[in-house]
Amino acid sequence: MASVKTGVVAAATLLTVALAGCTSGGNSSSSSTEGGTVELTMLTFETPNLPATLWDSAIARVEQKVPGVKIKKLVAPNVDRTTYAKQLATSSQLPDVMMAVNPQGFAEGGQLAEFTKDDLKDFASPESGAINGKIYQLPTNAQPQSLLYYNKANFTKAGITTPPKTWAEFLDACAKLKAAGITPIAVGGGGQDTFASMYTWVGTVGTDVYVGDPAFSREIKDGSKTFADPLFAKATDKVAQLAKLGYFDKQGTSRSYADHEKAFRAGSAAMYPMGSWFATSADNDKPPFEVGVFAWPTDDGKAVVPTLTGGGLSVSAKAENVDLAKKFALEWTKDKETSDAFTKADGTFNTIAGYQPPADMGPLFKETLALYNQAVQDKTVTPALSIEQGDNGLPADLTVPIQQIAVELLTGTSDAQAAIAKLDKEYAAVK
Incomplete structure (x- = not known):
């Protein structure tokens, strides 16, 4: 995309x-x-x-x-x-x-x-x-795919006064949450809902790969790059690093998408990497805590918003x-x-x-919209890994394998090197 x-x-x-x-x-x-x-x-x-x-x-x-x-x-x-x-x-x-x-x-x-x-x-x-x-699909919508919705009460308890903007600040926030007895990050991907495993990886690839190289998936397709590219390896290692540090809700990858959201609402973790649709879900049916939102942290602190545009x-x-x-x-x-x-x-x-x-949309929707609009202004809207669009898209047959590899990263059963090797193998089989 x-x-x-x-x-x-x-x-x-x-x-x-x-x-x-x-x-x-x-x-x-x-x-x-x-x-x-x-x-x-x-x-x-x-x-x-x-x-x-x-x-x-x-x-x-x-x-x-x-x-x-x-x-x-x-x-x-x-x-x-x-x-x-x-x-x-x-x-x-x-x-x-x-x-x-x-x-x-x-x-x-x-x-x-x-x-x-x-x-x-x-x-x-x-x-x-x-x-x-x-054009074979009406380009009807634009939708952020990986934002971080968070439990403000959890952040206050852990002594986090502002949402992290840089990757270093994000790791520090995760450490403070864990020290306070709070699981830092909710993850999903159970059963047939493996798509819910992708949002952490979508975030890191958006910030580390697509913001500087929006044509990365085309370069994969033409053979000029592989998934072993240093930037993609760096983004993948960030996910593996979070798993190794124990910052994911390990039970999450066994939950369906619906149960994944229910668990976050029940306090399973402080942060919920998810698409913008959660904003209206939380506005329409408020959790028992106040929810905020911030963009996926980057090395330099500039907000990047992986987005799907199309979907009609x-x-x-x-x-x-x-x-x-x-x-x-x-x-x-x-x-x-x-x-x-x-x-x-x-x-x-x-x-x-x-x-x-509609003018009466809720506050979290408006916060989410403001993040997206700022990224559009800053030209930091990127494709979203595995659902890139059109000629810039990876093969659709890669979607399920990449989601399964994402689950392995989240559970710590695969590291970055193994995940990339498996992804290159899966790509060779479907291209």
Whole structure:
């Protein structure tokens, strides 16, 4: 994913990394019903922030704006909707409309419909996520992926007066928390929710690799660099260092994503590396302590914010009526009531030019937004490891292996050297 342009600051902000995909296009999923209505399948995913009722109401509302379309909702079994969409595609059931499914592989294989310049005329960042110069996923959102939400009471108890900005200050804060009997950092990644293991590594790679080399993943792809690159090795060793020092909640990697959040809310650790969607979760359902947020610490103290820009709807090239499917996707994106509902529920921010989030958003959302906007101004928004976008993205098939390697780093069963060797091997197998 390329860094977000400064001009997006007024229009682009937050999003949830966990949206969806759907089932089948073409001969098996779309069908014409009596009266000329076309039924299209749309795969959603559900989280504590995004229940079925939210998806159902949005679908019903947008259906009314697209006469002739009836949506059949499908729910992904977990948040890894890209892998699920691939499984469906192998049996000719690629979803007609897919939300936040990584288009790599699908696009090159001719399975997705291209969005034209006219389709994208109202988007603030219309070229984000391009694959060979073409857009196959609406560049709907920008979403910080690895910020540090923290328990202010824990910091006060440990004698930490201000959030750390440098890596040295961060290590000092972790040491003070541990000395006070408080686990410094919550981690996740249990069961099928291995994505939750990534946020520490996303943070260190953003600060140590992508801020200076936003094209790093392209250099991996063209063979000019490997994951043994000194900067990537340094970022990986930071994660291993935190594990070795005992700063992670070791039970966390056995927890599902939902239980991971519940544990932090219950006081499992002082800091919670997570995407911006947690801001609205905490604003909507306040934990029993005050929560603050700060950017991942850097060596020089300058705030860096790894961010996903994109994550919108894609359309199957084999949908029975591609034009209607694209119209539904565009209307979903442009419908302010839908955008506001997802912003309030999950911290999403629509990047249609001129969109503003609801004025009554909570304080943690506004703090998160301020961090992102400052990073845009400072040009320190970076790609997010494993979910880079478009031509700048690592292969989608690497997503699950890299998450599993992240779990090994968090648990201390792998060090930086072993993790990098395994990652290079996994990359060779999928490229």
